[in-house]
């Protein structure tokens with residue numbers, strides 16, 4: 001296993017060693033944290049289809065290995081716990097060892113633990129903050145080091161760090177402040193990293209999606225949020241999961257949930273656009289509108 005310092009050297013040496021693929025991410029090496037399932041997996045599929053080599057990085061090795069296999073030979077799996085510094089460093093080294101560098105880092109791993117002020121424990125608050133906020137800092141710290149080494153080897157190159165925020169990073173979320181706070185905070189990091197990393201031609205942007213109702217977070221029949229909200233009586237008058245779903249769908253003028261493909265298009269825009277950084281881009285079907 002390569003050390004992190006060896007990875008920096010190798011990334012600089014192999015900066016032009018990229019597969020000749022076609023598509024909007026042709027010849028790019030992408031990392032997707034939390035890529036084993038949900039949004040991350042769908043976006044990893046879209047990146048792969050657009051020509052990227054994709055490292056699926058996740059805590060769930062079983063699902064992650066299967067996800068990488070499902071993509072094909074330009075994909076692989078690496079274990080990571082984004083809240084753990086050594087684990088994040090090891091992910092960067094594993095990616096450089098496998099593919100030769102890192103061009104696009106998508107910090108997607110995230111957890112949601114709802115609860116009002118009475119219910120939220122300090123322990124749960126720390127858990128959400130560690131994964132969603134500190135985890136993004138650690139990923140940006142070590143991914144940007146690899147990208148800086150690549151830029152030092154060829155100063156015509158541009159690289160991207162993209163943070164998976166949420167519409168709850170743009171507007172507050174009732175009884176869900178641990179999550180919303182971590183996503184708002186992440187946008188503060190995104191803006192600050194963008195200022196710091198622009199001289200190295202590393203763009204840093206956030207995507208703020210609406211709810212992915214078809215994904216496991218919402219639709220899991222036992223633990224999904226639709227069932228949880230029905231059982232908790234969160235939607236007044238709702239008698240079925242369908243009632244709860246309609247309540248949420250009606251919040252977007254474009255009357256459907258967000259899909260991985262919608263988010264992937266925003267990421268491709270960030271990568272292709274060389275004249276924008278530090279932005280938080282909503283993908284919410286019009287539920288959240290910027291001034």
Ligand SMILES: NC(=O)c1ccc[n+]([C@@H]2O[C@H](COP(=O)([O-])OP(=O)(O)OC[C@H]3O[C@@H](n4cnc5c(N)ncnc54)[C@H](O)[C@@H]3O)[C@@H](O)[C@H]2O)c1
Nearest residue numbers: 034036038039058059060081082108109110166211212217
């Ligand atoms: N689902 C939604 O409606 C929605 C809406 C807006 C934003 N988001 C954001 O999208 C991202 C993905 O959400 P999802 O709905 O696909 O979630 P999900 O629970 O379906 O998948 C999350 C993945 O992240 C992995 N993961 C969790 N903690 C990790 C850690 N510490 N290190 C590495 N991997 C870890 C899990 O194993 C899982 O594979 C999150 O950042 C979430 O906040 C989700």
